[in-house]
Amino acid sequence: MSLNQRQQPLPTVAKHGLLMSSRASFSAAQPQGIVYSFLFSRSGLLSVLALFLLLVVFVPLPGRRPMSALFYDDGPVSRWKDYTVARAAGFAARNDTLIVTSVSEPFLPMLNNWLISIARKKRQDQVLIFAEDYATLYEINRRWPGHAVLVQPAPDSNAAHDYGSRGFFNITSRRPRHLLDILELGYSVMYNDVDIVWVADPFRYLEGDHDVYFADDEVAVSTTVKPLNHSHDLPPPGANGKTYVCSCMIFLRPTRGAKKAMSSWIEEIQNQPWSDNKPTHDQPAFNSALNKTAGEVDLYLLPQAAFPSGGLYFRNGDWVERTRGLHAIVHNNYIVGLQNKIQRFKDYGLWLADNHTDESPLGQI
Ligand SMILES: *[C@@H]1O[C@H](CO)[C@@H](O)[C@H](O)[C@H]1NC(C)=O
Numbered sequence: 403m404s405l406n407q408r409q410q411p412l413p414t415v416a417k418h419g420l421l422m423s424s425r426a427s428f429s430a431a432q433p434q435g436i437v438y439s440f441l442f443s444r445s446g447l448l449s450v451l452a453l454f455l456l457l458v459v460f461v462p463l464p465g466r467r468p469m470s471a472l473f474y475d476d477g478p479v480s481r482w483k484d485y486t487v488a489r490a491a492g493f494a495a496r497n498d499t500l501i502v503t504s505v506s507e508p509f510l511p512m513l514n515n516w517l518i519s520i521a522r523k524k525r526q527d528q529v530l531i532f533a534e535d536y537a538t539l540y541e542i543n544r545r546w547p548g549h550a551v552l553v554q555p556a557p558d559s560n561a562a563h564d565y566g567s568r569g570f571f572n573i574t575s576r577r578p579r580h581l582l583d584i585l586e587l588g589y590s591v592m593y594n595d596v597d598i599v600w601v602a603d604p605f606r607y608l609e610g611d612h613d614v615y616f617a618d619d620e621v622a623v624s625t626t627v628k629p630l631n632h633s634h635d636l637p638p639p640g641a642n643g644k645t646y647v648c649s650c651m652i653f654l655r656p657t658r659g660a661k662k663a664m665s666s667w668i669e670e671i672q673n674q675p676w677s678d679n680k681p682t683h684d685q686p687a688f689n690s691a692l693n694k695t696a697g698e699v700d701l702y703l704l705p706q707a708a709f710p711s712g713g714l715y716f717r718n719g720d721w722v723e724r725t726r727g728l729h730a731i732v733h734n735n736y737i738v739g740l741q742n743k744i745q746r747f748k749d750y751g752l753w754l755a756d757n758h759t760d761e762s763p764l765g766q767i
Pocket residue numbers: 497
C-alpha cells in the first residue's frame with residue numbers, strides 16, 4: 403500500500419473542489435528493505451503517517467497556501483461559496499460600471515494577461531471575474547479578495563474547452579445570463595473574452611448613449627475590411643443571411659433595450675442547443691438576438707480599427723500598419739487551443755503574463 407492511499411483527509415478536501423487538478427496528487431517513494439519493515443510495524447506506520455500529515459499541513463505547495471490555512475481561518479470555501487453577484491458587483495463597480503470576463507481554471511494565465519493590460523489603463527479595480535469552477539473562484543479571491551464570483555450551478559468539467567466543443571458551449575452559454583444579472587442590478591457592464599488584450603482604453607470609443615455596443619468578427623478579406631468612417635449600425639446580413647458580430651467584446655447600459663437584447667440571446671441559445679452534428683456556441687445566438695431585437699434596441703457597431711478580430715489583426719499586416727495607433731483591443735481568436743493562443747500573443751509582443759506579473763493584482767499565476 404502506498405502512502406498516498408493511506409492518506410485520508412485529502413479526498414474529502416478535493417470533494418469541495420479545492421484541489422481539483424493533478425496538483426492534488428502527492429507522490430511518495432516506494433519503501434524498501436529495512437525501511438519497509440519499519441513502516442509495517444505499528445509505531446513506524448504511525449510516525450510516518452504523522453510526519454506526512456505534518457508536511458501536508460504545514461509545507462506550502464508552490465503557488466498555494468499551506469493546507470493548514472484551511473483549519474485556522476474559516477477558509478476560502480465558507481467565505482466565497484455564498485458570495486452573490488449583487489455583493490460582488492457592488493464591491494467592484496466604479497462609476498456604476500463593471501468590466502467582466504468569465505474564466506475556467508486552465509485559462510488563468512490568459513486571465514492574467516488580460517488583467518495586466520487593464521491594469522496598465524488603471525481600470526483593474528472595476529474588474530469582476532465570473533469563475534466557471536470552484537478552483538478558479540477560490541484561487542482568484544485568495545489572491546485578490548472579492549473580484550471573483552461563481553454563479554451556481556458551476557459547469558461540471560474544468561478542462562480547457564476548445565472553440566466549438568460541447569464544454570465550450572456549456573460555458574459560453576452562461577454569458578448572457580451573467581450580463582443580464584448585472585444589468586438588473588443597475589450597472590453598466592463591459593464584457594471581454596479572456597483571450598483579449600487591451601492596447602488602449604476601450605471606454606473612450608463608447609460614443610453616444612446606446613444600449614448595446616459590439617464589434618464585428620470578420621476575417622481579413624478585402625470585402626470585410628471597412629473604411630475608417632464605416633457606419634455604426636448593425637451590419638447587414640452576409641451571403642448566408644446572418645450577421646457576423648462578435649460576442650467577445652460587448653458593452654451594455656442598464657436600459658430596457660439592453661436587457662431585452664440579453665433576454666433574447668438567452669432564448670436564442672435555448673433554441674439553438676449544441677449537438678454532435680451541429681456544434682455551436684453562444685455567438686450565432688447573439689447574432690440572432692441582435693437581428694430580432696434591432697427594431698427596439700439601440701445598437702452600436704464599434705469601429706473596426708479599434709476592435710479588430712483576430713482574423714484581421716493577425717492575418718493582415720498591411721492593415722495593422724495602416725491603422726497603427728487606432729487599436730484598442732486585440733482579440734486572439736481565429737486560432738484554436740490555449741497554447742497556440744499564448745504562442746501567438748508572444749509572437750506579437752502581446753504576452754505580458756510571463757515578464758510583467760508584478761503589474762497584476764493576481765501576481766504570478
Ligand atoms: C461615469 O459614467 C458616466 C455615464 O456613463 C460617464 O459619462 C462618465 O464619463 C464616467 N466617468 C468616468 C470617470 O469614467
